[in-house]
Amino acid sequence: MLQIDKLTRRFGDKTAVSAASFTVREPAMIGIIGRSGAGKSTLLRMMNRLIDASEGKFVFDGLDVTALTGRDKRAWQSRCAMIFQQFNLVPRMDVVSNVLHGTLNRRSTLATMFNLFPTEDIHRAVDILARLGIAEQAAKRAEALSGGQQQRVAIARALMQDPDIILADEPIASLDPMNAQIVMDALRRIHEEDGRMVICNLHTLDTARRYCDRVIGMRDGRIVFDGTPEQLTTGVARDIYGAGADFSEAATSTAIETLDRQTGRSKVPA
């Protein structure tokens, strides 16, 4: 259902993503890992059409997404929800309004400018918030919420779009371990209960292993690994991150259980 064929993006003389290709046959939860600057964000942004591809093709259910323009492009964006590291909510608007922004593509500009949304949409937004456990915050301003709550509002906005794919660009990188787990659990549940495809940029390996059905590794703009979480051994991880033998994923892991696994270690290298 999703085919990416030699997708490339250049910024000036720098190549951010270089001929990335992969195929997804059925809705899955896919993690993309790699160090910062590997091109993970650029790849997701090209899929949502926030930025244009320099070369290559992205086809979804027979629709050539890379060729869309204007109204068709915006229609695609409403089918392809995006979740950001910094949440990207409108801070001074209340939570439900932010969630209702998920329907902007379907509503007239004039009505949305005056914040006129149908009552059934408002009720649906509150239902989605309830599903994510933050219905009580409905009338608060988005900026008054904690990071984890804001990211769940962003997920609610994505669900309000009723999308075919959810792209998440480092959804937990600004969150503490507790909230990171709540957000990842929510994304996994959305995948399992609604059968939506979720593609998620992650910067921690253990998160990718625990939550994803398939992991894609990127290094310097290229896809260097594509396989199941079980195939993602420490050796492979060293390749993806270009790290030496001293690389230990437990050193920076955000999972609370790593503390147990690490008892008895000698000491943290200076």
Added chain:
Amino acid sequence: MTDTALNTPLPQIKSDYTALVRQRRMYSGIGVAIFIVLMVSGFMVADARNAGGFWDGWHQMLDFPAGVLSEAWEKRANLPGLLWRYLPALVETVNIAIVATLIGVLMGLGLSLLSTRGLALWPGAIPLFRRISDVLRAIPEIVIALVLIFMMGGGPVPAMIAIALHTAGAMGKLYSEVNENADLKPVEGLTSVGAGWMQRMMLGVIPQVAPNYLSYALLRLEINIRASAILGFVGAGGIGYELRNSMTFGMGKFDEAAAIFILLFLTIVIVDQVSSHLRNRLIGPGAH
């Protein structure tokens, strides 16, 4: 999933929120209504006080530009010569504007730092410096220029002083708003090493706000070129003086007026291009 126990039942949340939405819609509806009433009534009052009446006269609005254009087109052969003839006057006008902008910006910079909460040297004197900015801003530059011309005689210096004072007031206000958005953490860092007020401002605040300062200053330069041209009308020399002569003599001199308009337009375009280039250079590559 639930980090807060659901104390309030869901239907309750929904009805509370829809009630809130209804209230907000009512307020914004009232707001729109007030806006329309003010617009229409304000226009009616202005139209009633007008000597001629807007609806009778609006189609004549284009007559003057049309006259200028048609006459300038007939005498288009004169244009290059006229452009060359008025260039020195333009240089004088731009000169007035540049000197006035430089002096005004420096004064405004001092005023703004002294009137920003959290940065001011004497916090108690903030209202004083704010009022000074207000006064400088409130007096039209043409009034200052007329008074100075009366005292000192015509010429570029009164115009320069008049524009500089107005610029100082405007910049004091604009820059202090920029300063309020500056991050105070670097300033705290500099205080912690024992830096004085001037050092904190120069090294902690100015680097953060310099790009904004520069773009406001360049915008002000554009405004001041226009102001300096207008002051020529009241005897401050420069291109405004020439423009008044060619316009008040009426028909027959419109080719000169057109040449002067072209020169002014080109100057503004050049200033705009140079300023965006300068600003990009200052912010540097890779900045947002």
